[in-house]
Amino acid sequence: MAEPVLDIRGVSKSFGALRATDDVTLTLVPGEIHALIGPNGAGKSTLIALICGGLRPDAGSIHFRGQEISGLSVAQRARLGLGRSFQISSLIPEYSARRNVMLAVQARLGHPYRFFRNVQRDAGLTGPAMEYLARVGLERRAHILASELSHGERRRLEIATALALEPAAFLFDEPMAGMGAEGARELIGFLDELRREAPILLVEHDMDAVFALADRISVLANGRIIASGSVHDIRNDPEVRRAYLGEEGA
Amino acid sequence: MADARRETIVNIVLAVALFVVPAVAYVIDEPFFITLATRVAILALAGVGLNLALGLGGMVSFGHAAFFGLGGYVAGVLAHHAFSGTPVFWGIPGTNQMIIIWIVAIVLSGMLAAIIGALSLRTSGIFFIMITLAFAQMLFFFTLSWPAYGGEDGLPIFVRNQFPGLNTMRIWELFLLSYAVLMIAILLFRMVRNARFGAALMAIRQNPDRAAALGISPFGVKLAAFALSGMITGLAGAMMADLTRFVSPAMLAWQMSGELIVIIILGGVGRLFGPVAGAGILVAFEVFFGGITEHWQFWLGLVLLGVVLFARGGLIGLIAGRDRHG
Ligand SMILES: Nc1ncnc2c1ncn2[C@@H]1O[C@H](COP(=O)(O)OP(=O)(O)O)[C@@H](O)[C@H]1O
Numbered sequence: 146m147a148e149p150v151l152d153i154r155g156v157s158k159s160f161g162a163l164r165a166t167d168d169v170t171l172t173l174v175p176g177e178i179h180a181l182i183g184p185n186g187a188g189k190s191t192l193i194a195l196i197c198g199g200l201r202p203d204a205g206s207i208h209f210r211g212q213e214i215s216g217l218s219v220a221q222r223a224r225l226g227l228g229r230s231f232q233i234s235s236l237i238p239e240y241s242a243r244r245n246v247m248l249a250v251q252a253r254l255g256h257p258y259r260f261f262r263n264v265q266r267d268a269g270l271t272g273p274a275m276e277y278l279a280r281v282g283l284e285r286r287a288h289i290l291a292s293e294l295s296h297g298e299r300r301r302l303e304i305a306t307a308l309a310l311e312p313a314a315f316l317f318d319e320p321m322a323g324m325g326a327e328g329a330r331e332l333i334g335f336l337d338e339l340r341r342e343a344p345i346l347l348v349e350h351d352m353d354a355v356f357a358l359a360d361r362i363s364v365l366a367n368g369r370i371i372a373s374g375s376v377h378d379i380r381n382d383p384e385v386r387r388a389y390l391g392e393e394g395a
Numbered sequence: 396m397a398d399a400r401r402e403t404i405v406n407i408v409l410a411v412a413l414f415v416v417p418a419v420a421y422v423i424d425e426p427f428f429i430t431l432a433t434r435v436a437i438l439a440l441a442g443v444g445l446n447l448a449l450g451l452g453g454m455v456s457f458g459h460a461a462f463f464g465l466g467g468y469v470a471g472v473l474a475h476h477a478f479s480g481t482p483v484f485w486g487i488p489g490t491n492q493m494i495i496i497w498i499v500a501i502v503l504s505g506m507l508a509a510i511i512g513a514l515s516l517r518t519s520g521i522f523f524i525m526i527t528l529a530f531a532q533m534l535f536f537f538t539l540s541w542p543a544y545g546g547e548d549g550l551p552i553f554v555r556n557q558f559p560g561l562n563t564m565r566i567w568e569l570f571l572l573s574y575a576v577l578m579i580a581i582l583l584f585r586m587v588r589n590a591r592f593g594a595a596l597m598a599i600r601q602n603p604d605r606a607a608a609l610g611i612s613p614f615g616v617k618l619a620a621f622a623l624s625g626m627i628t629g630l631a632g633a634m635m636a637d638l639t640r641f642v643s644p645a646m647l648a649w650q651m652s653g654e655l656i657v658i659i660i661l662g663g664v665g666r667l668f669g670p671v672a673g674a675g676i677l678v679a680f681e682v683f684f685g686g687i688t689e690h691w692q693f694w695l696g697l698v699l700l701g702v703v704l705f706a707r708g709g710l711i712g713l714i715a716g717r718d719r720h721g
């Protein structure tokens with residue numbers, strides 16, 4: 146197997162008495178979609194926050210592109226190439242769709258301490274921004290404020306900003322949530338292609354999407370990884386069926 | 396984008412009005428109104444500084460009087476030593492040249508803002524308000540108990556500091572200078588707002604977690620904005636000292652910080668000409684209602700309450716609608 150882009154070893158995190166992340170070991174290798182599933186409250190979002198830097202682990206190590214990143218800030222990790230989408234859409238509400246993506250392009254291009262040039266007339270920002278919007282089908286909504294987009298459009302805008310970072314790994318936390326059947330199907334096709342640009346750690350509730358896309362699946366329950374393997378392995382794992390799939394009726 | 400056009404028109408009207416009123420006063424020889432217009436211009440300049448931190452960055456500083464007062468004392472102290480021919484310290488002489496005074500005021504205010512910012516920007520909301528207030532109060536009490544420069548009596552500037560090519564003792568010429576500096580500061584504000592730095596700063600105000608997830612460090616950007624903000628307000632303080640030819644601890648009092656916030660809210664938070672509108676309203680209240688009743692601040696408070704409750708965008712917002720950065 147290729148050298149992992151993201152290498153998480155023995156990571157734990159407690160909130161008081163609650164072990165939200167319990168000795169988790171996980172890797173993400175180039176070209177793959179690694180799906181992370183588990184019931185509500187299993188600790189999926191907590192794990193994403195530990196990787197992105199919103200939370201600090203109590204124990205364990207997180208290597209990204211060969212570098213230990215546990216001590217870095219959220220912004221530093223993003224600059225190293227972690228491209229993240231949030232479970233609850235987290236955009237700049239008073240910026241248009243285009244400006245949201247422009248901000249991501251600007252962040253990738255370098256430091257923000259430029260005081261002179263008008264961004265709206267900066268083709269180095271507007272041009273790429275329109276391309277990323279086109280890739281998620283939002284080019285006609287470019288000038289609508291993020292706060293005025295529909296829920297599904299906001300989810301797509303989240304993806305467009307993640308694309309604009311040209312990251313070394315994508316972390317998507319429930320990107321399909323509330324998208325509708327049609328939107329979800331489109332997104333599945335999209336992510337299927339996207340894995341060639343950078344590997345994807347995908348937290349998702351939609352089992353059809355997970356089974357269609359994942360190269361590997363890890364199952365989280367009560368903060369622990371209870372199973373990890375191919376789609377076939379996970380579908381036939383008795384413990385998983387009992388702990389999770391059975392419960393969901395799948 | 397009809398709203399944007401309307402805002403441009405409002406801005407032009409404000410810029411022209413602030414020039415025409417004292418010009419007419421000059422022609423009909425009513426220097427009082429020129430002094431008032433100069434006061435509006437300088438307060439607006441201080442407001443442009445605060446608007447950068449508060450309007451664009453969402454940093455509600457209740458301590459900007461510290462920078463205003465520091466700028467004022469730079470002008471007062473340097474002029475004092477120039478007048479008496481004594482060194483400030485270590486043989487450094489005073490000066491009565493505004494350009495040098497302004498540079499010193501800008502540099503020191505920027506440094507002070509960087510220090511206060513570094514110590515307070517990890518907090519937000521009410522804590523940030525209280526910490527900035529606490530720093531300003533510390534400096535306020537320091538000037539109060541510093542006898543070398545007048546203590547609570549303040550420090551007069553006997554002869555107004557000089558600017559090459561102008562006679563600053565003539566109020567009309569001092570107005571022209573203040574007006575020009577204000578317009579340059581407004582252009583600078585506009586440039587910064589429209590540039591990548593402004594894009595990052597306004598994004599951080601709306602959603603700091605998002606900005607960080609994109610790789611933009613909220614702390615660094617806010618600190619730079621706070622320092623720049625302090626520089627502009629400090630410059631305004633130096634100019635105000637020359638207008639009134641007097642500096643005193645009152646320049647650093649919390650009421651001054653409050654006045655600057657009031658200016659921003661009345662005019663329109665984050666709006667380009669908001670500080671001009673706000674300073675105009677404030678000075679108008681001070682003069683016209685101050686002549687009728689001692690309680691003019693009560694009426695100003697009522698207006699402020701009305702703005703906060705019914706016209707969140709201030710005067711500019713009332714006329715030109717919501718601010719858009721699409
Ligand atoms: N900041 C926090 N403080 C305390 N408890 C938290 C915090 N964040 C998450 N938790 C708890 O940790 C557990 C895992 O939550 P989360 O990671 O959001 O689960 P998931 O995303 O899998 O639904 C839940 O029991 C949740 O209540």
Ligand SMILES: [Mg+2]
Binds near residue numbers: 189190191232
């Ligand atoms: Mg979650």
